[in-house]
Amino acid sequence: MRYLPLTDNDRADMLSAIGVGSVDDLFVDVPDAARFDGDFDLSDHMAEYQVEAKIAALAGRNISTADVPSFLGAGAYRHHIPATVDHLVQRGEFLTSYTPYQPEISQGTLQALFEFQTMVALITGMDVANASMYDGATACAEAVLMAQRITRRNKAIVSGGVHPHYREVTETQSRYLDIEIDACAPDLDGREDLAGEIGEDTACVVVQNPGVFGHVRDFGPLAEACHAAGALLVVVVTEAVSLGAIRSPGEMGADIVVAEGQSLGNAQGFGGPYVGLFAAREKYVRQMPGRLAGETVDEEGRRGWVLTLSTREQHIRREKATSNICTNSGLCALAFTIHLALLGEDGFRRLAALNHAHAVDLASRLEAVAGVEVLSDTFFNEFAVRLSGSARDAVDALAARNILAGVPAARLFGGDAGLDDILLVAVSELTRPEDMDALCAGLAEVLA
Amino acid sequence: MSGHSKDLSRPAPASPAGGIDTVHGHQALRLEEPLLFEIDNPGAVGVDLPAPNEAENRLGGLERVAPVGLPSASEPEIVRHFTRLSQKNYAIDMGTYPLGSCTMKHNPRLNEKMVRLPGFANLHPMQPVATTQGALELIDNLAHWLKALTGMPAVAMSPAAGAHGELCGVMAIRAALDDREGGPTARRRILVPDSAHGTNPATAAVCGFAVDAIPSDTRGRVDVKAFADKLDDDVAGIMITNPNTCGLFENDMIEIAALVHDAGGYFYCDGANFNAIVGRVRPGDLGIDCMHINLHKTFSTPHGGGGPGAGPVVLSDALAPFAPTPWVVHGDDGFSLVEHGADAGAAKPFGRLKGFHGQMGMFVRAYAYMLSHGRDGLRQVANDAVLNANYVMAQLSDVMTAAFEGPCMHECLFDDRFLKDSGVTTLDFAKAMIDEGYHPMTMYFPLVVHGAMLIEPTETESKRELDDFIAVVRSLVAKVKSGNSDAFAAAPRLTPRRRLDETAAARSPVLRWSPEMPAAEAAE
Numbered sequence: 001m002r003y004l005p006l007t008d009n010d011r012a013d014m015l016s017a018i019g020v021g022s023v024d025d026l027f028v029d030v031p032d033a034a035r036f037d038g039d040f041d042l043s044d045h046m047a048e049y050q051v052e053a054k055i056a057a058l059a060g061r062n063i064s065t066a067d068v069p070s071f072l073g074a075g076a077y078r079h080h081i082p083a084t085v086d087h088l089v090q091r092g093e094f095l096t097s098y099t100p101y102q103p104e105i106s107q108g109t110l111q112a113l114f115e116f117q118t119m120v121a122l123i124t125g126m127d128v129a130n131a132s133m134y135d136g137a138t139a140c141a142e143a144v145l146m147a148q149r150i151t152r153r154n155k156a157i158v159s160g161g162v163h164p165h166y167r168e169v170t171e172t173q174s175r176y177l178d179i180e181i182d183a184c185a186p187d188l189d190g191r192e193d194l195a196g197e198i199g200e201d202t203a204c205v206v207v208q209n210p211g212v213f214g215h216v217r218d219f220g221p222l223a224e225a226c227h228a229a230g231a232l233l234v235v236v237v238t239e240a241v242s243l244g245a246i247r248s249p250g251e252m253g254a255d256i257v258v259a260e261g262q263s264l265g266n267a268q269g270f271g272g273p274y275v276g277l278f279a280a281r282e283k284y285v286r287q288m289p290g291r292l293a294g295e296t297v298d299e300e301g302r303r304g305w306v307l308t309l310s311t312r313e314q315h316i317r318r319e320k321a322t323s324n325i326c327t328n329s330g331l332c333a334l335a336f337t338i339h340l341a342l343l344g345e346d347g348f349r350r351l352a353a354l355n356h357a358h359a360v361d362l363a364s365r366l367e368a369v370a371g372v373e374v375l376s377d378t379f380f381n382e383f384a385v386r387l388s389g390s391a392r393d394a395v396d397a398l399a400a401r402n403i404l405a406g407v408p409a410a411r412l413f414g415g416d417a418g419l420d421d422i423l424l425v426a427v428s429e430l431t432r433p434e435d436m437d438a439l440c441a442g443l444a445e446v447l448a
Numbered sequence: 449m450s451g452h453s454k455d456l457s458r459p460a461p462a463s464p465a466g467g468i469d470t471v472h473g474h475q476a477l478r479l480e481e482p483l484l485f486e487i488d489n490p491g492a493v494g495v496d497l498p499a500p501n502e503a504e505n506r507l508g509g510l511e512r513v514a515p516v517g518l519p520s521a522s523e524p525e526i527v528r529h530f531t532r533l534s535q536k537n538y539a540i541d542m543g544t545y546p547l548g549s550c551t552m553k554h555n556p557r558l559n560e561k562m563v564r565l566p567g568f569a570n571l572h573p574m575q576p577v578a579t580t581q582g583a584l585e586l587i588d589n590l591a592h593w594l595k596a597l598t599g600m601p602a603v604a605m606s607p608a609a610g611a612h613g614e615l616c617g618v619m620a621i622r623a624a625l626d627d628r629e630g631g632p633t634a635r636r637r638i639l640v641p642d643s644a645h646g647t648n649p650a651t652a653a654v655c656g657f658a659v660d661a662i663p664s665d666t667r668g669r670v671d672v673k674a675f676a677d678k679l680d681d682d683v684a685g686i687m688i689t690n691p692n693t694c695g696l697f698e699n700d701m702i703e704i705a706a707l708v709h710d711a712g713g714y715f716y717c718d719g720a721n722f723n724a725i726v727g728r729v730r731p732g733d734l735g736i737d738c739m740h741i742n743l744h745k746t747f748s749t750p751h752g753g754g755g756p757g758a759g760p761v762v763l764s765d766a767l768a769p770f771a772p773t774p775w776v777v778h779g780d781d782g783f784s785l786v787e788h789g790a791d792a793g794a795a796k797p798f799g800r801l802k803g804f805h806g807q808m809g810m811f812v813r814a815y816a817y818m819l820s821h822g823r824d825g826l827r828q829v830a831n832d833a834v835l836n837a838n839y840v841m842a843q844l845s846d847v848m849t850a851a852f853e854g855p856c857m858h859e860c861l862f863d864d865r866f867l868k869d870s871g872v873t874t875l876d877f878a879k880a881m882i883d884e885g886y887h888p889m890t891m892y893f894p895l896v897v898h899g900a901m902l903i904e905p906t907e908t909e910s911k912r913e914l915d916d917f918i919a920v921v922r923s924l925v926a927k928v929k930s931g932n933s934d935a936f937a938a939a940p941r942l943t944p945r946r947r948l949d950e951t952a953a954a955r956s957p958v959l960r961w962s963p964e965m966p967a968a969e970a971a972e
Contacts, residue, residue, distance in 0.1 A: 001825045003554055003748075003817075005910035006832050014835055014911060018842040018855075023831045026838050026855045027728065029697040036730045040596050045822030048558055055816055059567025061582030063575065072572040075803055082495055084527055086564070089752075092541030093534035096555045098887065099754040103950075104943040105882055108537035109753035112530070115484050118960040122517045128959045134608035134756070137803035165803040172772070172799030173615075176622055176656035216508050247510050260803070269563075270583050271573030271804025272608065273756035285957060291754065296953035302473070304945040308953040314611070314650035315893075319659040324650035327609035331752025338530055341484050342494030344520030349512070350497045356507065357500040378508035399576040407574045414788045429497065 001045055063402070065268060069435035070404040071362075073382040073426025074212065074412060075136065075163050075238040076271065077263045079351075080430055085265045085338045089331055099330075100293075103306040109330065110305035113293035116337040123243040123340075123348075124257040125250020126279035130290040131307075132333040133276030133325065136260030140166040140206065140236050141173035142278065142289045142323055143256045147204035147232045148179055149287050149322070155180045155201045157194055160187035161211025163238050164412045170206070179203075186413055188375065188384065188422070190215030195225035202229060204256075208236040209249060212412070213424070214376035214383035216246055223253025232256060240264055240277065240336075241428075242380040244352030256280045264343075265335030275332035286312060289323035351429060355381035358427040362436050366425070369440050371447035375422070382426035384409065388447050391423040397446040403438055478944055481532040485961045488519035494526045517963065536944045537753070538887050544909055544917055546840075548859045548890035548902025549645065549693050551723055551745035556820065559749065559813035568812050573804035577784045583808065584783035587776050590815045594741060594760055597826065598719075599730025602768035604761045605775065606806035610720055613740025613759025614651040614687070616772060616801055620738055620763060621685045621714040622655050623770040623798035635684035635713065641670050643694055643894040648687045648718060657684055664896045668694035668852040668861070672703060679711040689718035690734070691725065693894040694852060695837065695859035695902065705735025714738070714767065722746045723907070724834055724858035727827030737764040743807070747814035758810035769795045774805050832907035833858035836914060840905050843918045847925040851897045858906070864899025866925060871933030874899040877924065879947065882940040884920045 006014075011023070020026060027035075046054070065078050072078075089095065093108060100106030100113075113131040120129035133139040144156045156174070158167050158181055171181045184192060190213065194205050205226055210216045219235060226233045235249035237259035249257045261275040262268070280288055286309060294308030314321040343351055359381045366372050371388035387394055391408035398405040409422035425439070473480035505511060521529070538545075545552035563569065571583055591603045604620075607613040618638070625633035638652035642661045649659040660678060665671040670688060686708050690698045698704070705715050717731055717739035723746040725731075731739050743749050743758040751757075763771055774787040785805065789797050821829060834857055841850055841860035849865040864874045878888035878901075890902040905914055927935070940946065 001821065001828060003556060003820065003908055004825070004828055004832055005908065005913075006835070010911040011832075011835060014839040018835075018838050020838075020855075023835055026834050027697075028855060029699045029857075030725070030729055031699055031702065033702055034729050034734055036599070036728060036733060040727070040823040042593060042596055042823040043819065045825040046819050048820070051558065051816055051819045052562070054819060055562045055586070055812065056565060056567075058582035058586045059562075059565035061585070062567040062571050063579035064566040064570040065572050065575070066566055066570040070572065072574055074574055076573055078570060078572070082523075084494070084523055088527065088530045088534070090560060091531070091534045093537040093539045094530075094753060095560075095750045096540040096552075097537045097753045098540075098545060098547065098550065098552055098751050102538070102878075102882065102888055103948045104879070104940050104945050105538040105887065106536075106753070107944050108533035108535065111481070111483070111533055111536070112753075114960070118483075118485065119518065121960045131754070134612060135803050138608065138612075138801075163803070165800060168773075168800040169802060172619070172801060173654075175799065176619070177654065178656070216510050218508075218510055243512075244516065245512055246507060247512050248514075251514070267564075267569040267809075268572050269569055270571040270580065270808035272802070272807040273758070273809050274803070275756075285959065292957070292959055294953040295958035296949045298948045299946040302945060304948045306948045306950050306953050308950065308957055308959075311954070313646075315646040317650070318646045319649035319653040321646070321650040321653070324611050324615060324647055324654045325609075326611040326647050327755040327757040329756045330754030331750070332756055334753065338526065340518060341521065341526050341529070342523060343518070344493055345490070345516055345518040346520060347493050347495045347497060348516060348518055350500065351495075352512075353500040354497060356505070357503040360503045360506050361501070363506070378506055378510070380507070396576055396578070399579050404572065404575055404579070411574060411787065414790055416790060 065404060068402045068404055069438045071406040071425040071427065071439060072404050074407040074424050075165065075260055076268050077239060077426060077428055078268050078430060079241065079263050079428050081265055082339065082342050084342060085335050088338050089335045094334055095331065100307060103304065107304060110293045112334050112337055114295065114305050116333045117293060119337060119340050120277045120279050124259065124279040125248030126257050127282035128285050129277065129279035130288050130292050132329045133278050133290055134329060135272065135274040135276045136238055136258060137166045137169040139258035139276035139278045141170040143234045143258045144170050144174060144179065144204060144206065146256060146287050146289065147234060150284055151203040151230065151232060153201050153203040154178050155182060156203055157182045157197050157205045158184065159194060159207040160184035160192055161190065161213065161215065162206055162208045162236055163212045166236055186417055186419060187211060188213055190217060190376065195222055198225055198229045198231055202231040204232040204234045206234040206236060208238065210242055210380045214379035216378040216380060219252045239380065241352050241355055244348040245356050245380060261336045265339030266332050273329060273332055275329040275336055287322065290325050291328050354429040355427065358431050359383065362427050365436050365440050369444050372443055381428060382424060385423050385425060387421050387423055390420050394443065394446050398442045401442055403442045405439060479532050481529060483961050484519045484529060487521055487525060487529065490520050492520045492522045494521055494523045543885055544905065544913055545887045546889045546903045546905055546917065547887065548904045549720060551904060551906055552751065553748055553906040554908035555748055555750040556817060559816045562816045563809045563812040581782050584776050586815055587811055588778055588783060590811050593818050594762055597726055598739065598762045599732030600762035601765050602763040602771060604763060604771040606772060606802045607740065607759040607761055608802050608807055609755065609757035610740055610742040610759045611647040611651065612801065613761045614647055615654060616761045617716045617738035617740060618651050618655045619798050620767040620770045621716065624714065624767055625684055627796060633684060635682055637682050638684055639675065639678055639686040641688060643692060643896045644687065644689055645693060645718060645720065652687065668696050669698050670700065670704065672700045675704065676707055679707060683711055683713045685714040685716055687716040687718060689720060691721045691857035695856040695861050696852060697857055701734040720745060721858060724830055726830050727823065728830045737767050738762065743810050743814040748817045749810045749813040756807060756810065758807035770798050772799055772801045773797045829907050836905040836907060836909055839914060840903055840918060844921055847922055859902055859904035861897060862901045863897050867928060870928045872928050872936040874901060876936035876939065880924055880936050880939040883942045886917065886920065
């Protein structure tokens, strides 16, 4: 029990200072019926090396995406994380600090969040951003709720190009709030036209760029149609690195941009913790959910940072709060900030270009494989292919050969979506030509 | 524009804390650090990447043309920047965090080592389940520990934080009521004590319920009579924190559970303070229907300057069928995942709360902590947390005023009567603690106590640390009595920044750096 500093002598001294005979006397308010004196079906405490061995054994039963050719994406990507990122986020002053409610002794976290907010605003092309959400999917749900608050309309149109998890989380979080989600059918060919669907009751249209099937689209005309009808355009980005290569959602006229920031500085980690990016036009800032770091001055006129606009938040407004969100993804946001700082303007754009070049390479190779049809004419680092058989079967067969071939669309959308033969394949800067060869050869074999 | 010339043009401190003017504003180890955007050195890179092949572009004419506007710097500059920023933070690694209602305990580094094992870090959530058996087993094992420790039959693992767990629990209540009534429930109200965390009423509202406050009684607990009077066909449920935000065990929990169940409602327990009772009380034995567990509090995953958290929710038999997707199942051929409502069999999941399966990184850390402590150690955790809090209360009660009589649980609550007529505010007192090297306690919460000061020492503080803390608080109280309120109003003086103008920050929010707004102008 090496984490517990009190010795039995300490405990005896302290009990006597309190004036009780035993620690049980401090639990007098717990009624007898509420006490548990039995034995838990759990192990006793272990030495550090024993814990390490047990957990390492579990880790060893997984196939690491770093060890085999991997083409998995669909909202979670394996990019290289510079060693500096992980070193800096593990500094105890960042790792073990609390929410920066006492600004005088939290300037490090607050300044980093201010830098994060600025970077998110820059890459999305928006005016302001918050200090992060749980993940991209929950950020998407909060964007729809925010659009309802702004427009006082209660219908959201969700494109069929939006990641199904984002749509599902949005549906879940809107379910009891008088918001109707109009979810479109999967947009496999990237030609869906939503402008005609916008009505007087439309609060927002939610689209994704690149779409879940990979298509890159210009949402400028849709933004115009939204604005003409008094609705907002919410743009989802599930791969933040794409923003280094593609015209930003802000340039296309988006009102709210939400994104998954995992790609920068954060491990795939089997799905979490991730970092939700949330950016908007300045006029909507007081309707934004979540924490915000803001600039101010101290008593001596020196520039400093505080958490601000907290009057929108649950700890002040209780049931009238903008959202119930309390925690953010502070440490993940810090990792994002450090990684993007290391990349800088040139590095960010080069990283994006590398990803795209690898995807173009893979697409050309796959186009030559019998039984594989590349569906997306435009894409960033991920696209959809139609296989001559079940995508799930192909993926399982290739996994048995130590190739992680991608994400079957049916696994995301459910088995009844009619997408059984669709596979999503993603690359990153880490994908090597021999990985692509292995995928093409493997697919050719299992589809033959 | 070079970073260095800009550095020197930064507004110099008007009157630095030490009283000694310096050129940069640097003062020995208290280093001024500009924003990244102000040390921008175009052309510098912190990551070497190979040049991409000249390939055909398939972006459909939508390639980014305009610069992003990101600052550039080399690796050593970035390391120095963030190291300097880190040095402006207080952290649990540096000293006691006597915060109430937000447990800040030692964060073992073993947890960090475990989560960085390649078999967890480089694991994609949508890999075939056959390739993630170890991860799914870990989730299943952790779920078993959570169920055993709480005495509850089911757990939803995906919520990303405590407040997200509340959302999960109240949505499960809503779904169960809708199911029972065959349509949107007619029950409109959730009862929430006036001492509750602000997230509780916010969550109830986000689930479409009206919030009805239950008063606290003179014992700092839910007034059972007032509560019973509010029960009728309109009540969907109650949300009670136990141990509560006054640091006390709600000793009428079992009676309250029976009453709310008789009235047809459900019982949500806010488990933020579970470390006070872990191993000694199973919340399931109290009759609750659901409770979130802040893994980052009770099971020591780091707070990271505000997150990430993880908030799994344990569920009773009545609510378990409504748990959100996804979840892990253990079958004959190993572990698998139920990811869609259509595959849920007899269950009726209310939906999905998060992309993918939950905060796996937090699961690994929490599991490492549980194994390290074991069932015997976790019981000792509760004992020591409660002992430490009562020790602090006993050693301060003659100079400060405890809000309620009797022993407390893992945190002790004082009010500000001892400051009366001194000219020192509760906030001043807290800021004075900063100059003594402590993070302040929680102030002005819970709202039911005037000028509340809530202190949670946690079980990972040694007696020596507690004695130092107690001596500092006692000496500050003596200083209050000596009448020098100006010294308190001026605190903190030894921090990188003095008190910051929060009103100005909110009045005209500056939430990002802009190239057209140089630092000197922004500071005016």
